[in-house]
Amino acid sequence: MDSFAFIGLGLNDEKGLTLEGLEEARRADRVFAEFYTNPMPALDMKRLEKLIGKKIHVLNRTQLEEEGGRELIRSAKEDSVAFLVPGDPMIATTHISLRLSLSKTGIGSRIIHGPSIMSAVCGATGLQSYKFSKTVTIPYDPPLPASVLETISDNHGRGLHTLLLLDVKADQNKQLTIAEALTKITSANPSLESRLAVGVARIGARDERVKASRIGLLINEDFGGPPRSIVVVGKLHFMEADALRIICGAQDSDLRENY
Amino acid sequence: MDSFAFIGLGLNDEKGLTLEGLEEARRADRVFAEFYTNPMPALDMKRLEKLIGKKIHVLNRTQLEEEGGRELIRSAKEDSVAFLVPGDPMIATTHISLRLSLSKTGIGSRIIHGPSIMSAVCGATGLQSYKFSKTVTIPYDPPLPASVLETISDNHGRGLHTLLLLDVKADQNKQLTIAEALTKITSANPSLESRLAVGVARIGARDERVKASRIGLLINEDFGGPPRSIVVVGKLHFMEADALRIICGAQDSDLRENY
Known part of the structure; x- marks a missing residue:
């Protein structure tokens, strides 16, 4: 199994997640999310954490862009990681850049697409x-x-x-x-x-x-x-x-x- | 509640359905689907029917285009209808045309988006x-x-x-x-x-x-x-x-x- 999954959250609230996305997030050792590339005001973090059954660690722009997603890459070296992002994961270029960094570190990733x-x-x-x-x-x-x-x-x-x-x-x-x-x-x-x-x-x-x-x-x-x-x-x-x-x-x- | 929901099935198999799409299909009185606008060879109809808990009535091109979706419109006059389509529902123009026909008949519809x-x-x-x-x-x-x-x-x-x-x-x-x-x-x-x-x-x-x-x-x-x-x-x-x-x-x- 690839140790890193980009998972799309879709357009509106936590129910925009696909069945596959939910399954993969439940299976992952660690779950991260970001909401700065696209606002999802109707999404309720408590409900999402309950659904996935895990604590979700939310990253801001600085952590993802300036620090180059270091925490994500470090986690993926040890554990399987699910990274939840608004919409369909790769619309923001910062995610493409993270995917390439992972790949250069030898970490395979897959994308679980969402509505965009x-x-x-x-x-x-x-x-x-x-x-x-x-x-x-x-x-x-x-x-x-x-x-x-x-x-x-x-x-x-x-x-x-x-x-x-x-x-x-x-x-x-x-x-x-x-x-x-x-x-x-x-x-x-x-x-x-x-x-x-x-x-x-x-x-x-x-x-x-x-x-x-x-x-x-x-x-x-x-x-x-x-x-x-x-x-x-x-x-x-x-x-x-x-x-x-x-x-x-x-x-x-x-x-x-x-x- | 609108009596007609277009629901996207996403890209690959039945797990491309969003949580909201699944909920809405389970709630609907009748469930239809089409697969001629886009092939989804990995989708298993038996598994999808089990997931939704209902028989799914699959329509072909003739039923949808030449007959103008008559069965769908007739059903929506009496019951709540879920219509499952590959990808994100409105990419095929035939679905836009159906949505307009529904609207002209006074039937409101909503779209539950899927990965495209x-x-x-x-x-x-x-x-x-x-x-x-x-x-x-x-x-x-x-x-x-x-x-x-x-x-x-x-x-x-x-x-x-x-x-x-x-x-x-x-x-x-x-x-x-x-x-x-x-x-x-x-x-x-x-x-x-x-x-x-x-x-x-x-x-x-x-x-x-x-x-x-x-x-x-x-x-x-x-x-x-x-x-x-x-x-x-x-x-x-x-x-x-x-x-x-x-x-x-x-x-x-x-x-x-x-x-």
Whole structure:
């Protein structure tokens, strides 16, 4: 058996864990977790520890990035380790880097995949997965990198959708709001106000919220707590247009330019 | 409670189901499933039925697409329905279409997300999720649509990776092999032989197989049974190059042109 397993926690609470993930975490000698790459406010650590039947040691950004996951690597040399991470484990580059470090130390690892925003956003919005192009993250602190606007524009020029991930300030337990992110991009390029977009919050939760409209209007919507993302919409297939109307409350007038 | 739940089965076998998905399927009055949009050869129906504690009614393409999911809609008018689908539920457009039909009939639905190839392929290869652009499917039967080569070329021009999904012949329980798919694209454009790509098979399973090399060589590799996919690689970050070497067995000489 590989002595290290990256296990995805999925999108919302501890029930996003797969049956295989739960089995592997129960079997491991030591269980670690991190929540700074993605907020999971609905996840209850007490319930998760009870489910797994073990104490879970939560690592912060410093322990994982600056200290290079030393504790994880040290543990994996002696015991079997389960490392629980939000979403699907390898979306954050820091986890890829850890996997490579483990491998260079001679420690084999496997990934037990979980639901990810990268695919879930298609279901939540009705937009088709094969029409998404390059994803970008809107950073918390200014300035807005030129690459963000370039990516939105490049994707749009090809008729494709852009997923905008919103930065997290893990130490303050905060995530950029949809309004804040849209303000950043429209301040940099006011013509984006007429562009169609979808705001999504708490995908997979009972109180999931999804709303499509022109960015100039979307900026006034309150989406509530994290996690939140945005899709800037490209050319629409008629079934996608239907979905934006029916699932995401878009007006006909919002959709007209995207056919 | 919504009377219809789309539930993702994940990537490999019945243990890819999330805890929430299992709970919801156990609670539903009737349980349906389909496996034609994506093969899950390791999934054992008997074990899945035992886990859920109910008979599972499997639908084929005709029942779902030509008959418009009539049985599902009829059932959902009377009972609560769980519909199990491979991967994350809404990746196939036929499921979006069903969700819209349900909604037009006044039936609310929710999605219980599962692991999907769209994000899992990043973990399996070490390629970074935000560098993937538009995905395409290589169809089983000729001719190869011009849009396939155009997408590979467009994405490559932007330095981005392309996920190639391989078509399934569900009625014959077959999926295009990696060699067959690569033969199709290199026959149409022989210059692609020198392009770097990664073949992936059975992601998430114990016998997962991942191999990166120039397409001209990759075509000779045997990847074994389905499910299988291909990534045509764009410009590499040094950590991605490391991952292709360490995780996917790429040679230094294969990587040179992708920096």
